[in-house]
Amino acid sequence: MEPEQLKGHLDGLILAVLAPAPLHGYAVIEALKLRSGGELALPEGTVYPALHRLERDGLLESDWTADSGRRRRVYGLTARGRSELGLRRERWRSFAATIDAVLA
Amino acid sequence: MEPEQLKGHLDGLILAVLAPAPLHGYAVIEALKLRSGGELALPEGTVYPALHRLERDGLLESDWTADSGRRRRVYGLTARGRSELGLRRERWRSFAATIDAVLA
DNA sequence: GGCTATACCTAGCCATACTAGGTGTCAAGG
């Protein structure tokens, strides 16, 4: 996977894996790996800043939990995040159709 | 079309529109617009540097023509460019499948 | 003469995925 390809698409992917249920950051990385069949093995330095960005923009909200001394930051979609996910899916479909048309 | 989305995909698109026949730079812009149904209206500042990059990397080669005082730089695929196009199509299919899997 | 479309170019901006480093907890093995 070429890094540049992913630009502009990561945020939608993160929103998508958080749609069923809230997850903590590290679990988001694993969920992306799992749901992509191992294709998306993203480094922490990619995902953590993205989560912070999405929270800053009001699409995610987070809570700290401390189960037995281990601190985790659990992220969930806000209302705006959920509607933004719809927009992102739409935008992806349109984008993919455009690229398909030119490349085919 | 969000600019960031296109990153890492433009080169393949340019190779694709040049596959049937060589074109000059400005015509590449119009071909992209046409083949995308108007979706890809890319500014010259995006396409010209990309063409130079592709030529520098040996995927395109260019010739200057001067029909009636108007200078045009006509780009065509090299052998490496043609095989690279195959790779790019393959890589796009794989990428799109991955995003679809996560986003769906 | 001025306007539009054609046709080329480049310096600098900016968003963002990634690298490379850091901190700390916990469980398993030698």
Add this chain to the structure above:
DNA sequence: CCTTGACACCTAGTATGGCTAGGTATAGCC
């Protein structure tokens, strides 16, 4: 016990590349 690995978080700095905004010049029409 103590090292190793997985877990879990963080951030400063880098590199990439599409885009903005500016420039040059020709052709054709009103």
